[in-house]
Amino acid sequence: MKVAVILNPNAGNKKLIESIELICDRLKTAFSEVKLYETEAPGHGSEIVKEIASDVDVIIGAGGDGTIYELVNAIAPLEQCPVFAILPGGTCNDFSRAIGMNQNPLKAVEQIIAQKKIAVDVGKHNQQYFLNFWGIGLVADVSENILEDGKEKFGKFSYYMSVGRTISQVEPFEVEVDSDETTYEGEAVMVLIGNGPFLGGNRAVLGNCSFQDGLLDVYVVKQMALEPLIKWLQTAPGEEQMDPTSQLLHFKTKRVTIDATPQKTVDCDGEKETTTPATISVLPHHLDMYVGNM
Numbered sequence: 001m002k003v004a005v006i007l008n009p010n011a012g013n014k015k016l017i018e019s020i021e022l023i024c025d026r027l028k029t030a031f032s033e034v035k036l037y038e039t040e041a042p043g044h045g046s047e048i049v050k051e052i053a054s055d056v057d058v059i060i061g062a063g064g065d066g067t068i069y070e071l072v073n074a075i076a077p078l079e080q081c082p083v084f085a086i087l088p089g090g091t092c093n094d095f096s097r098a099i100g101m102n103q104n105p106l107k108a109v110e111q112i113i114a115q116k117k118i119a120v121d122v123g124k125h126n127q128q129y130f131l132n133f134w135g136i137g138l139v140a141d142v143s144e145n146i147l148e149d150g151k152e153k154f155g156k157f158s159y160y161m162s163v164g165r166t167i168s169q170v171e172p173f174e175v176e177v178d179s180d181e182t183t184y185e186g187e188a189v190m191v192l193i194g195n196g197p198f199l200g201g202n203r204a205v206l207g208n209c210s211f212q213d214g215l216l217d218v219y220v221v222k223q224m225a226l227e228p229l230i231k232w233l234q235t236a237p238g239e240e241q242m243d244p245t246s247q248l249l250h251f252k253t254k255r256v257t258i259d260a261t262p263q264k265t266v267d268c269d270g271e272k273e274t275t276t277p278a279t280i281s282v283l284p285h286h287l288d289m290y291v292g293n294m
């Protein structure tokens, strides 16, 4: 089998680059051909995928959530997608956690070699793709308010620090949510749509989302009531979520359209490239991935 490893050498604390040769040597013991590609700038990972995808069986993304988002956006539209795998190398590594990858890349490579494969759902908003989440309002403001050097200095704790700073100044906006199951028109402070169960490195807010159920979980937080919001943030997977009659509207759907006034910046898997309005849908079991313990 032909394998391409696409490494973002600048992801996270830049540690992955130190072990990548060892990792490739290990991969070569299990796969007939292993080639390493290093990205040189944002967007380069996507160009590499376009060049090599038709000639490889497996693409391994080595980096953080931004790298994985870029690669998935290049792989998901292909008619024939190679199998995808993740070597975690960023700050939060949300989807690698979702699929049970060991956060030590030297151990994660062993999981890839085991070749346990499942088909995962992929989220789509307008013409872009995501594995973890789509959000507007509070979630986008939190990532916007992370201090310049916060991720480097404090890792995923920089997100908590930003939640503290952002919650006190959050501005409600008008939102229109439309799906076959539910419609809502009114005030909101956040709309969050989950495909994967991890957000900011934690299995809390989106902890009950499944990337194998062929559905998206839509959460509309109508008002900034601190106590229920904190309860929701602390909800463990499998636990009953905040009272749906109160400030949180939650439903599952295959497709939803969202418009907001004023227009809102969309945060999608941590990347902020688009604005509302948006149609968000799910491509059930669209991408074959090698997974770890799940």
Ligand SMILES: Nc1ncnc2c1ncn2[C@@H]1O[C@H](COP(=O)(O)OP(=O)(O)OP(=O)(O)O)[C@@H](O)[C@H]1O
Pocket (backbone or CB within 6 Å): 008, 009, 010, 011, 012, 013, 039, 040, 041, 042, 043, 044, 045, 063, 064, 065, 066, 067, 068, 070, 089, 090, 091, 092, 093, 094, 151, 270
């Ligand atoms: N060689 C490169 N130099 C600079 N940026 C790059 C390079 N290759 C890719 N990128 C871009 O770097 C961005 C951030 O990468 P990534 O998200 O993987 O790391 P991170 O921000 O440290 O991790 P996390 O998202 O988990 O916090 C991505 O948007 C990616 O497109």
